[in-house]
Amino acid sequence: MNIVETIQEVRQIVGEWKKKGLTVGLVPTMGYLHEGHASLIEQAAKQNDKVIVSVFVNPTQFGVNEDLDSYPRDLQHDVKICEQAGGDCIFHPEPEEMYPQGFCSFVDMDVLTKELCGITRPTHFRGVCTVVNKLFNIVMPDRAYFGEKDAQQLAVIRRMVKDLNIPIEIIGCPIIREPDGLAKSSRNTYLSPEERKAALVLYKSISAGKQLVSSGEKRAEIIIQKMTEILTAEPLARIDYVKIVDAETMQPISEIDRPYLAAIAVYIGKTRLIDNFS
Numbered sequence: 242m243n244i245v246e247t248i249q250e251v252r253q254i255v256g257e258w259k260k261k262g263l264t265v266g267l268v269p270t271m272g273y274l275h276e277g278h279a280s281l282i283e284q285a286a287k288q289n290d291k292v293i294v295s296v297f298v299n300p301t302q303f304g305v306n307e308d309l310d311s312y313p314r315d316l317q318h319d320v321k322i323c324e325q326a327g328g329d330c331i332f333h334p335e336p337e338e339m340y341p342q343g344f345c346s347f348v349d350m351d352v353l354t355k356e357l358c359g360i361t362r363p364t365h366f367r368g369v370c371t372v373v374n375k376l377f378n379i380v381m382p383d384r385a386y387f388g389e390k391d392a393q394q395l396a397v398i399r400r401m402v403k404d405l406n407i408p409i410e411i412i413g414c415p416i417i418r419e420p421d422g423l424a425k426s427s428r429n430t431y432l433s434p435e436e437r438k439a440a441l442v443l444y445k446s447i448s449a450g451k452q453l454v455s456s457g458e459k460r461a462e463i464i465i466q467k468m469t470e471i472l473t474a475e476p477l478a479r480i481d482y483v484k485i486v487d488a489e490t491m492q493p494i495s496e497i498d499r500p501y502l503a504a505i506a507v508y509i510g511k512t513r514l515i516d517n518f519s
């Protein structure tokens with residue numbers, strides 16, 4: 242397993258692979274890898290000759306009062322997960338490597354980023370689009386892999402690739418859950434034992450919403466109401482949003498008459514967790 246910290250090194254490695262005609266998959270991550278990330282790496286290893294995993298806690302996607310400093314980091318653990326899942330190289334740059342002195346160019350997006358997480362985190366997607374673009378330009382992979390847990394992020398990246406004519410195939414991979422249903426997230430480590438129990442309410446709410454849709458309910462208002470009711474019954478939970486939106490544009494819809502995304506963001510104590518179904 243190659244672990245490199247500079248743009249020059251990663252470009253050289255990819256350049257050698259490309260000279261041999263090998264295909265390259267990129268799995269962008271912020272590290273503290275779990276089974277969700279492993280599933281992305283495994284998928285990338287199936288579809289490409291070589292896999293690069295970037296491990297970079299990207300400062301530009303965190304708001305001022307968010308968890309940039311406390312975000313969990315453990316490179317040794319990440320190396321193990323990456324190796325087991327079939328990764329070939331970890332790109333682990335320092336913030337100064339990605340954002341050197343004088344950096345002032347950003348990639349921004351309208352419409353899709355103004356809904357859902359974009360309301361509470363108004364600068365988040367600008368940071369995500371910027372770093373993902375940089376990673377695309379540095380690695381120039383054939384395919385890039387993102388989890389469906391961050392469904393809005395996936396929709397934003399698909400839109401960015403389309404709008405900016407980026408010749409990379411974007412692959413979305415299914416949500417991986419704990420045995421009791423909680424979606425895997427590096428932020429789950431913030432939860433106290435009591436909060437961890439309470440966090441299950443997200444899955445309960447998602448399951449109830451899904452059930453209603455399967456039984457034929459099409460009215461977004463009714464589905465949202467049921468999902469909200471379940472979340473509200475948990476004293477440790479504070480709702481950020483419960484919404485049903487068009488799967489491509491992220492704009493709210495009143496009826497399920499097209500591909501949709503039902504998404505929730507909920508604070509359990511101080512930890513903000515997200516989940517969805519579509």
Ligand code: PAF
Binds near residue numbers: 270302373394
């Ligand atoms: O999903 C994440 O972990 C991050 O938003 C990403 C895509 C690695 C960009 O920093």
